[in-house]
Amino acid sequence: MAGVAFVAHCLLNQNARVDGGARTAGIYSPLVEELRAHGWRIEQMPCPELAFTGLQRFWAVKEQLDTTAFRRHCRRIAQAVASAIEAHVEREDDVVLIGLEGSPSMGVCVTSSDEQLGGRPTWPEGSSELAPGRGIYIEELAAELAERGLPMPRAIGVSHQLPDHDPAAERAALAEFLEA
Amino acid sequence: MEGDERGFRVALVTAEFLNPPPDGLDALAVLEEEDWGVIQLPASDYPEDVAGQLLDQVAEQAEEFARHGYRLAIVGRHDGLADILVRHGVKTPPQLDPETAAELRAFLSTGNG
Numbered sequence: 001m002a003g004v005a006f007v008a009h010c011l012l013n014q015n016a017r018v019d020g021g022a023r024t025a026g027i028y029s030p031l032v033e034e035l036r037a038h039g040w041r042i043e044q045m046p047c048p049e050l051a052f053t054g055l056q057r058f059w060a061v062k063e064q065l066d067t068t069a070f071r072r073h074c075r076r077i078a079q080a081v082a083s084a085i086e087a088h089v090e091r092e093d094d095v096v097l098i099g100l101e102g103s104p105s106m107g108v109c110v111t112s113s114d115e116q117l118g119g120r121p122t123w124p125e126g127s128s129e130l131a132p133g134r135g136i137y138i139e140e141l142a143a144e145l146a147e148r149g150l151p152m153p154r155a156i157g158v159s160h161q162l163p164d165h166d167p168a169a170e171r172a173a174l175a176e177f178l179e180a
Numbered sequence: 181m182e183g184d185e186r187g188f189r190v191a192l193v194t195a196e197f198l199n200p201p202p203d204g205l206d207a208l209a210v211l212e213e214e215d216w217g218v219i220q221l222p223a224s225d226y227p228e229d230v231a232g233q234l235l236d237q238v239a240e241q242a243e244e245f246a247r248h249g250y251r252l253a254i255v256g257r258h259d260g261l262a263d264i265l266v267r268h269g270v271k272t273p274p275q276l277d278p279e280t281a282a283e284l285r286a287f288l289s290t291g292n293g
Contacts, residue, residue, distance in 0.1 A: 009241075012208075013217030015186045015250060016241070025187030026217030032208060041199045042208075044220035046237035055248045080233035087226055 002039040002178070003094030006081060007031065008106045009047035011098065011158055016047045018059050023160050030171055031098065031158055038178040040096075045081050048074045048105045048137040058121045061112045061129045062104040065136055074105065074140040082144040089150055096177070099138055101157035107135035108157035130162065154180070187215035190245050191288070192238065192273070194256030195223035207255055210281050214288040221258045235264055243268040255284065 011031050014022035035042055049057060052073045088095050099108040113131035142152050156177045159165050197207035198220055211218055219238055222231035242265060246252060252273035262272050278284035
């Protein structure tokens with residue numbers, strides 16, 4: 001196998017997405033097809049939001065989740081995942097991360113941010129919460145790996161929830177990333 | 181859930197069925213065809229303490245789906261899974277250790293899964 005890809009939970013289980021966010025019944029097949037085509041072993045990471053705020057959670061931006069308690073929760077998950085990554089690093093496997101762009105937890109290059117959002121949940125028409133940066137879980141995983149002296153794996157985010165999502169461009173980007 | 185395409189079906193799947201050998205059963209393909217999502221169980225080649233941490237996460241997530249009435253099923257066998265699900269108050273879902281895609285498809289589609 002080419003290596004091991006640690007993927008965001010919802011890319012194999014769209015049932016974990018916030019209400020209104022599931023793009024498929026279960027599995028996001030474009031990613032799986034690319035991983036299989038390039039010979040990568042799949043390892044699914046837990047969803048930080050599912051077990052913390054549950055299936056009935058509202059859409060949220062990073063600031064709403066950025067509490068000590070949520071970071072502790074993310075760190076607990078990150079410790080489990082970092083231990084798995086460490087096992088692969090010791091075997092000299094190539095390891096990559098595949099997150100979810102736009103996510104307050106799993107964003108790799110794009111997260112969601114709004115310093116004002118709070119209270120009764122409304123999303124003004126035309127407002128965009130997207131912002132450059134990592135999600136909280138990805139930050140905690142990077143911190144956990146650094147504390148263990150492990151390198152942060154190469155990482156990419158699936159973009160299917162971004163407004164300018166281009167399926168063909170996403171497939172090409174995934175293929176290029178997985179071949180690198 | 182307007183515009184939401186979730187299937188409300190979640191399978192707890194052994195890592196070996198997600199990453200099958202060349203001549204092995206590709207459970208992921210069948211699960212996708214049948215509109216199931218996946219929670220991956222820890223791979224058998226992880227050290228026990230690593231697998232234990234990951235299995236805790238599996239149970240917490242399965243509990244949330246069970247609490248909301250999602251259909252759950254287990255594909256493959258994983259030591260300790262039934263015990264940890266019970267500890268989280270999750271009734272052990274139907275389980276199958278499939279040998280063929282047809283067997284898995286029938287399990288998932290007929291309500292046994």
